[in-house]
């Protein structure tokens with residue numbers, strides 16, 4: 680069901696790689712809600728060509744940008760404002776990558792070159808996107824910027840290795856930049872801490888499917904899907920949440936507040 684929640688709003692959506700990507704679903708929902716937006720991803724991810732389908736179905740233009748590169752980001756904002764006809768009302772940061780996770784390197788033996796790369800791509804890119812927008816004055820008052828996080832930023836999850844620390848930094852950037860950008864331009868900045876979700880980035884984590892099932896059993900409502908996440912993002916981009924900022928918002932079916940579920944205990948009891 681569509682409510683025209685984003686009618687007249689202009690946005691930038693990063694991170695749609697294929698139809699499983701959370702950003703892909705956000706783009707579809709934002710389109711249904713009346714927004715116009717540009718799509719962007721790292722030039723290397725464009726080679727798969729999947730994003731063209733999304734651009735066609737949502738009437739969007741694609742602007743390739745490596746989110747770690749200030750020149751690319753500057754071009755992203757200036758071309759987006761030209762194409763969409765004005766300043767931007769919402770931005771989705773949906774970017775994550777850890778070479779240490781890809782290579783299955785344990786937390787106690789992290790490779791620091793890979794760690795730095797992960798920080799740059801997955802956390803500093805968020806600061807850079809905000810800093811470039813701030814410098815260019817590219818966002819409207821009460822614009823909403825959302826980045827995607829995971830509960831391992833706040834609790835120990837061994838399989839998430841360096842991404843746990845990187846997501847902690849991401850959440851901190853949302854708070855700190857949220858203060859400054861809020862004071863100066865009334866721009867609001869939040870992170871959504873999302874359930875495990877079956878995407879390319881998610882499924883790249885060792886033991887992901889076991890953990891997906893664990894979280895699903897632990898949460899009273901079950902895991903929140905990518906479609907559910909898209910709905911939550913739309914609500915945060917809309918004017919209905921215009922006073923929400925600097926928050927890390929759990930979107931996880933109640934997982935983060937559950938100590939133990941009866942389902943998990945029953946499974947242990949049946950051993």
Ligand SMILES: NC(=O)c1ccc[n+]([C@@H]2O[C@H](COP(=O)([O-])OP(=O)(O)OC[C@H]3O[C@@H](n4cnc5c(N)ncnc54)[C@H](O)[C@@H]3O)[C@@H](O)[C@H]2O)c1
Pocket residue numbers: 693694695696697699700701702720721724744745746747772773774775776800827828829872873874875876877878879880881882
């Ligand atoms: N899947 C999950 O279980 C889960 C749970 C919580 C949070 N998240 C977060 O959600 C976000 C989106 O991930 P997803 O699960 O949709 O997976 P995904 O693999 O579909 O998306 C990750 C995106 O990051 C892009 N990217 C990587 N390096 C980049 C760069 N240098 N510049 C620009 N873009 C770059 C990739 O091309 C890809 O589109 C990530 O921040 C991820 O950590 C995912």
